[in-house]
Amino acid sequence: MTLEKAKPRTRIQKQNIAAIMDAALEVFSTNGFRGSTLDQIAQAAGISKPNLLYYFNSKQAIHIALLSELLGIWLAPLREINPEGDAQAELMAYIRRKLELSRNFPRESRLFANEIVQGAPRMEVFLQNDLKHLVDEQAKVILNWMDDGKLALLDPYHLIFSIWAMTQHYADFDAQIRMVRADQITDSHDGAEEFVQSIFQKILAP
Amino acid sequence: MTLEKAKPRTRIQKQNIAAIMDAALEVFSTNGFRGSTLDQIAQAAGISKPNLLYYFNSKQAIHIALLSELLGIWLAPLREINPEGDAQAELMAYIRRKLELSRNFPRESRLFANEIVQGAPRMEVFLQNDLKHLVDEQAKVILNWMDDGKLALLDPYHLIFSIWAMTQHYADFDAQIRMVRADQITDSHDGAEEFVQSIFQKILAP
DNA sequence: GTCTATAAAATGATAGAC
DNA sequence: GTCTATCATTTTATAGAC
Numbered sequence A, B: 001m002t003l004e005k006a007k008p009r010t011r012i013q014k015q016n017i018a019a020i021m022d023a024a025l026e027v028f029s030t031n032g033f034r035g036s037t038l039d040q041i042a043q044a045a046g047i048s049k050p051n052l053l054y055y056f057n058s059k060q061a062i063h064i065a066l067l068s069e070l071l072g073i074w075l076a077p078l079r080e081i082n083p084e085g086d087a088q089a090e091l092m093a094y095i096r097r098k099l100e101l102s103r104n105f106p107r108e109s110r111l112f113a114n115e116i117v118q119g120a121p122r123m124e125v126f127l128q129n130d131l132k133h134l135v136d137e138q139a140k141v142i143l144n145w146m147d148d149g150k151l152a153l154l155d156p157y158h159l160i161f162s163i164w165a166m167t168q169h170y171a172d173f174d175a176q177i178r179m180v181r182a183d184q185i186t187d188s189h190d191g192a193e194e195f196v197q198s199i200f201q202k203i204l205a206p
Numbered sequence C: 001g002t003c004t005a006t007a008a009a010a011t012g013a014t015a016g017a018c
Numbered sequence D: 001g002t003c004t005a006t007c008a009t010t011t012t013a014t015a016g017a018c
Helices: A011-035 A038-045 A049-055 A059-079 A087-104 A106-117 A124-147 A156-172 A174-180 A192-204 B011-035 B038-045 B049-055 B059-079 B087-104 B106-117 B124-147 B156-172 B174-180 B192-204
Strands: none
Touching: A011 A038, A011 A049, A011 A059, A011 A106, A011 B011, A038 A049, A059 A087, A059 A106, A059 A124, A087 A106, A087 A124, A087 A156, A087 A192, A106 A156, A106 B106, A106 B174, A124 A156, A124 B174, A156 A174, A156 A192, A156 B156, A156 B192, A174 B106, A174 B124, A192 B156, A192 B192, B011 B038, B011 B049, B011 B059, B011 B106, B038 B049, B059 B087, B059 B106, B059 B124, B087 B106, B087 B124, B087 B156, B087 B192, B106 B156, B124 B156, B156 B174, B156 B192
């Protein structure tokens, strides 16, 4: 009852919490918050339901812990854009990081996609604060680059959104791509990196 | 019990079924299939839950009826590409139709987005048959145009996916865009049409 | 820390009166 | 066709033994 989630002590606690987080990611990213059950998560984590609720007091608590843990990963690629670097190289590197995330962490991408498609009722604060401020900041950096003639003149916000759309699409809509190309490819990301990078090279050139 | 859903006779039946379909669209597109309840749909439709189940025998039946009704709308823009027309003009017109759909029917877009993000368990047949065949067909048309030097040389499948990603993003991830730009815009589609069209003009030019 | 048992609420669906 | 009442199941969460 008086569990210190902040600093788990024993090895078994760490193990269980890690198993729960991984199970929760698997289940929530596939079914959304309301579509997921504690039974599913407990089974995926290999523990009993009451034991699951020993570590986290409610379904909400698991979900919040999971989102919190992953917000950093989600923001990192945008955060790492260096205003001192070369404009086109920095943005192409950003796109590459996003594509890598989409390929290597598709469940994380779908977890957030589920939330946002459903109106982001549990992410308002994060989106309106952390994400908004970061986007505003990097939009200014991009605008400066454009003023200096380093990039094509585009709306920096729409440019960022288009990068999100193009890179996340392969993770979020993976099922659709796999079914449409069932006879042609095995991995929906096949050729995606090259394609996305080549079109953004065209888009960004001044 | 022996309701002929195919040909509703009375005016009141038509009215109720239309109200149910609209309510189901509203609820399913916001919460996903499992996240939606019959109570929500009945309330949104302004009828009682047993009466809702008089018109449709189960929650699944409502969902299937809704998806079936909307599949045509969803395929129409791609279907309307004319192989005899001008390559760039046809694709730009396709993009325009997709952008209009995204702006005017965001709930429909999110309904499908919810399904696909969650692995499309109730749309496999449609995606693997109708959509796949249409995409294969139009990919060939695009490939011919490229061979004739009318378009830049690109993977036609990735080109189609990129159009889906860019156009649907404004409907599906509307919540995120609105929250990130809360202080700057009221409609998340503001400027989207112009931006998307301008970058695809760059992308498509041979 | 983990389990069995169980409570309490939500939810899909049916029965039967009108 | 529509309603009230109700059932059966699922699902979240708790109690208490070990």
